[in-house]
Amino acid sequence: MLDRIRQARCFIDVGANCGIYTVLAATINPYVQIVAIEPVPKICAALTHNVRQNRYDDRVTILNVAIGNSDGIVDFHEAADARMGSLSVDGYQGQAGRLIRVQCRTLDSIATELNITPDFIKIDVEGFSDAVLSGAGRLLETVRPCLVLEANPGDPYPRITKILAKYRYAMHLITDKGPERRKEIVPSPEFRNWLCLPLSPAGAPG
Numbered sequence: 001m002l003d004r005i006r007q008a009r010c011f012i013d014v015g016a017n018c019g020i021y022t023v024l025a026a027t028i029n030p031y032v033q034i035v036a037i038e039p040v041p042k043i044c045a046a047l048t049h050n051v052r053q054n055r056y057d058d059r060v061t062i063l064n065v066a067i068g069n070s071d072g073i074v075d076f077h078e079a080a081d082a083r084m085g086s087l088s089v090d091g092y093q094g095q096a097g098r099l100i101r102v103q104c105r106t107l108d109s110i111a112t113e114l115n116i117t118p119d120f121i122k123i124d125v126e127g128f129s130d131a132v133l134s135g136a137g138r139l140l141e142t143v144r145p146c147l148v149l150e151a152n153p154g155d156p157y158p159r160i161t162k163i164l165a166k167y168r169y170a171m172h173l174i175t176d177k178g179p180e181r182r183k184e185i186v187p188s189p190e191f192r193n194w195l196c197l198p199l200s201p202a203g204a205p206g
Helices: 002-007 020-028 041-053 107-114 129-134 137-143 157-166
Strands: 010-014 033-037 060-063 072-079 097-105 120-123 146-150 169-175 178-182 193-198
Antiparallel strands (some): 072 097
């Protein structure tokens, strides 16, 4: 993942939380432009603070929105555990918390509005990666960014696999020995992050 960040020109951090990957990316790659997206207002405020403290304001655009498969206003579950906010109104995997109303955008509409062509996207949205990917069809078809996403037991991994296969992406489980190619997304009890690479016309990962 770090190698991909170092090579990136435009990085979208979906589910940026307080900005660990956003700040890391800006630190190790002085040329990357970053769009950091966090729907929970108080966490987005912490993200903004961390970006400003590290003086990366000029390279980081922060959006206080959720990402899904359509644009509009939606209910969002603000979990008591700040890492577990989700579009699941009942709370991701039973997390305690409260509902708030937030703006929801698609990645396609954001990319069009900001006039960006992301080459690396990180997706950490607690069970709704399929919705994020569904709203990024144009990017997946024409821009072909590399993706890192999370898949946990109970997540809609068959739908994630179907979308990635539709747009000709190779799926690699990130293990402690490196990425291992798999035919489909199947949550592992030990590893939860996946590197998804666009296939070339010849069928090789990009």
